[in-house]
Amino acid sequence: MTEALLIGIGQYDDANLQPLAAPDRDVAALQELLRRPDIGASRTDEVTVLNHPTLQQIRDTIETFCTLRDPNETVLIYISGNAIVTDQRELFLPCRNTSRSHLEQTAYSLSELKAELESCPARQQTVILDCCFSGTFAKDMIAPEDFSAIAESFVSPSRALLTSPISIEYSAKHKSNRNSTYTQLIIDAFETGMADGAANQPMRGEINVTELHAYIATRLQDSLPALSPTLHSQEQGYFIQLVNAPYLNFRQEAMSLASQGEISIVGHNILEALRIKEGIPENIANAIREDALLPHRQQAEKQRQYENIREQVSQRESPLSDNTQAELMQLRQLYGLQDNPLVTQPLPVDSANATLAPLPTEIEVPVEASVEAPVENEIPVEAPTTGDRLTQFLRNRRILRSSDEAVEPATDPASRFLQERNISPELVRLGLASLAVLALFGAVLWALFQPFPNSRPQIATADGWFEEGIRKSKEGNHNAAIAAYTEALNLSPTPANRAANLYYNRGVEYAKNSNFDQAFADYNEAIRLDPKLADAYFNRANIAAKRGDRSSAIKDYRAAARLYQAQNARNLQQNAQNAIRALEQPAT
Numbered sequence: 001m002t003e004a005l006l007i008g009i010g011q012y013d014d015a016n017l018q019p020l021a022a023p024d025r026d027v028a029a030l031q032e033l034l035r036r037p038d039i040g041a042s043r044t045d046e047v048t049v050l051n052h053p054t055l056q057q058i059r060d061t062i063e064t065f066c067t068l069r070d071p072n073e074t075v076l077i078y079i080s081g082n083a084i085v086t087d088q089r090e091l092f093l094p095c096r097n098t099s100r101s102h103l104e105q106t107a108y109s110l111s112e113l114k115a116e117l118e119s120c121p122a123r124q125q126t127v128i129l130d131c132c133f134s135g136t137f138a139k140d141m142i143a144p145e146d147f148s149a150i151a152e153s154f155v156s157p158s159r160a161l162l163t164s165p166i167s168i169e170y171s172a173k174h175k176s177n178r179n180s181t182y183t184q185l186i187i188d189a190f191e192t193g194m195a196d197g198a199a200n201q202p203m204r205g206e207i208n209v210t211e212l213h214a215y216i217a218t219r220l221q222d223s224l225p226a227l228s229p230t231l232h233s234q235e236q237g238y239f240i241q242l243v244n245a246p247y248l249n250f251r252q253e254a255m256s257l258a259s260q261g262e263i264s265i266v267g268h269n270i271l272e273a274l275r276i277k278e279g280i281p282e283n284i285a286n287a288i289r290e291d292a293l294l295p296h297r298q299q300a301e302k303q304r305q306y307e308n309i310r311e312q313v314s315q316r317e318s319p320l321s322d323n324t325q326a327e328l329m330q331l332r333q334l335y336g337l338q339d340n341p342l343v344t345q346p347l348p349v350d351s352a353n354a355t356l357a358p359l360p361t362e363i364e365v366p367v368e369a370s371v372e373a374p375v376e377n378e379i380p381v382e383a384p385t386t387g388d389r390l391t392q393f394l395r396n397r398r399i400l401r402s403s404d405e406a407v408e409p410a411t412d413p414a415s416r417f418l419q420e421r422n423i424s425p426e427l428v429r430l431g432l433a434s435l436a437v438l439a440l441f442g443a444v445l446w447a448l449f450q451p452f453p454n455s456r457p458q459i460a461t462a463d464g465w466f467e468e469g470i471r472k473s474k475e476g477n478h479n480a481a482i483a484a485y486t487e488a489l490n491l492s493p494t495p496a497n498r499a500a501n502l503y504y505n506r507g508v509e510y511a512k513n514s515n516f517d518q519a520f521a522d523y524n525e526a527i528r529l530d531p532k533l534a535d536a537y538f539n540r541a542n543i544a545a546k547r548g549d550r551s552s553a554i555k556d557y558r559a560a561a562r563l564y565q566a567q568n569a570r571n572l573q574q575n576a577q578n579a580i581r582a583l584e585q586p587a588t
Contacts, residue, residue, distance in 0.1 A: 009081030083131035193245030534563035
C-alpha cells in the first residue's frame with residue numbers, strides 16, 4: 001500500500017526566489033490520480049497534500065507523515081518547486097519564508113529529509129523531486145555532474161530518488177505550463193499504465209521506480225533530447241513498486257497489434273471494441289495506442305538518420321574504408337539498430353481531402369422606411385396647476401375649508417380654537433388615525449426583530465460559532481451543534497488547526513447522531529488539516545471497526561497510539577493499544 005505526501009512550493013516571500021505557477025496544478029493532478037483505487041491508494045486519506053508551506057510547516061508535516069507509517073507500507077514523497085545546491089554540496093528546497101541570503105537556515109535540506117526517512121518505519125521509500133535547478137549551476141558553483149554524489153549519499157537499498165532533469169535547460173519555463181514537463185509525464189505514465197513493462201521488464205499491472213524512470217526518459221528523448229531525468233538507488237531499491245497500472249488487458253493487446261510498427265485497420269477495430277467493453281475513456285485509449293507505436297517510430301527515425309549519414313559518407317568515400325565501416329557499425333550499435341536491418345518504412349499518414357465550404361453569400365436585409373405618423377391638430381387646453389388640484393382634493397373631502405365657506409359657530413372651546421385657525425375637524429381626525437397606524441406599525445416591527453425561541457443567534461465570527469457549537473453540544477442538542485460548527489466553517493477560519501478542530505467536533509456530533517458516513521468524512525478532513533490530531537485517528541478507527549474494516553481500524557489505532565505517546569497522554573495511548581489487541585485477537 002502506497003502512502004503519498006505531495007508538496008507544492010511555488011510562492012515565495014523573497015523576491016530573489018523564482019515564483020513557479022505549476023506546483024499547485026502538479027500536486028492537484030497527482031492527488032486526483034493517486035486517490036484512484038485502481039492506481040494508487042485504497043483510501044482517499046492516504047494522499048496528503050501541502051501547498052506553499054513555511055519551513056516549520058514542511059518539517060512538522062514530514063515528521064508526522066513518517067512517524068505514522070507502518071513497516072509494510074510504501075512511502076512516496078513528491079516535491080514540486082525550486083532546488084538549490086550550494087558549493088558545500090548540500091541540496092536545499094526553498095520554502096515560502098526562505099531567505100535566499102540565509103539559505104541554510106531558512107530552507108529545507110535533503111539531508112534533513114534523509115534523517116526523517118531513516119527513522120520512518122516504512123521499509124520502502126521513494127522521493128520524487130520535480131525541481132527547477134536553474135539557480136544552482138551558476139558560475140563558481142557546483143558542477144552538474146557532482147549532483148550524483150549528493151543523490152548517492154541519500155539513497156539506500158530501500159530508498160530511491162527520482163529527479164527531473166538537473167541541467168539549466170530544465171528551467172522555470174518547464175514549470176510554467178499547465179503542469180511541469182516532468183510531472184506531466186508522471187501523470188501520463190500512471191493514468192495510462194504504459195510505464196508498466198518499460199525498461200525491458202514484463203507487464204505485471206504494476207509500475208516500479210525503474211519503469212517510471214525509463215518511461216519518462218524515453219518520452220523526453222523523443223521530445224526534448226537535451227533533457228535527461230535521473231534515478232538513484234541501490235539493489236532492490238530500483239524495484240520499489242509505486243502504483244498499480246490500469247488497463248492491463250487493453251495495453252497488452254495494443255502492444256501486440258503494434259509489434260510490426262503499425263496497427264492495421266482490423267487492429268484498430270479490435271482495440272475500439274475492447275475499449276468499449278472495458279469502459280476505457282477514449283483519450284486514454286488513444287494515448288495507449290500512441291505509446292505502443294512510439295518505440296517503433298523512434299526506431300524508424302534512427303534508421304532514417306543512419307541511412308542519411310551512410311549516404312553522405314558514400315558520396316565522399318567509395319568504396320568505404322574498413323575504418324569508416326567500423327565507425328558506421330559503432331553508430332548502428334549506439335542507435336540500437338540490428339546488424340542486418342530491414343528498413344522500417346515510415347508509418348503512412350492518412351490525409352483526407354478537405355473541401356472548403358463556400359463562403360456564405362451576403363444576405364441583404366431590407367431596410368424598413370420610416371413612416372411619419374400624421375399629426376392631429378391639437379387645441380391647447382390650460383391645465384390646472386398642481387397646487388390647485390391638491391387644494392380642490394382636500395376641500396372635496398372636507399379636510400380644508402375655503403375662506404368664504406359658511407360654518408356654524410362652534411359651541412365648545414376646542415372647536416372654536418380650530419375654527420379660528422381655519423382647521424377642519426376631519427383633518428384632526430385624519431392626523432390622529434395616522435398616528436395610531438404608525439404606532440401599530442412600530443409595534444409590529446419591534447416584535448418582528450425580537451429573537452424567537454430556538455431562533456438563529458446573531459454571531460459574526462468563526463470563534464463565536466465555535467463556542468456556540470460547544471454550548472449546544474453540552475446541552476445535548478447535536479443538530480444545533482452541527483449547524484453552529486458548519487456556520488464557523490463557512491467563515492473560513494484560520495489557522496488550519498482551528499478548522500481541523502471544527503471538523504473534528506462536527507464529526508463527533510455526527511457520530512452521536514449515528515451519521516457515521518458524515519462523521520468519517522469530517523475526521524478525514526480534520527486529519528488532512530492537522531495530521532497530529534490523535535483523537536481524529538482514534539475516532540475514525542472506531543468507525544472503521546464498526547464497519548468491520550479491521551485493517552483500517554488497526555492502522556488508525558496505531559497512528560493514534562504513536563501520537564498519544566508523543567503527547568505523553570499515557571491513558572489515551574493505552575486505550576488505543578487495547579483496541580488494537582482486541583481487533584488482533586482471532587474471532588471465536
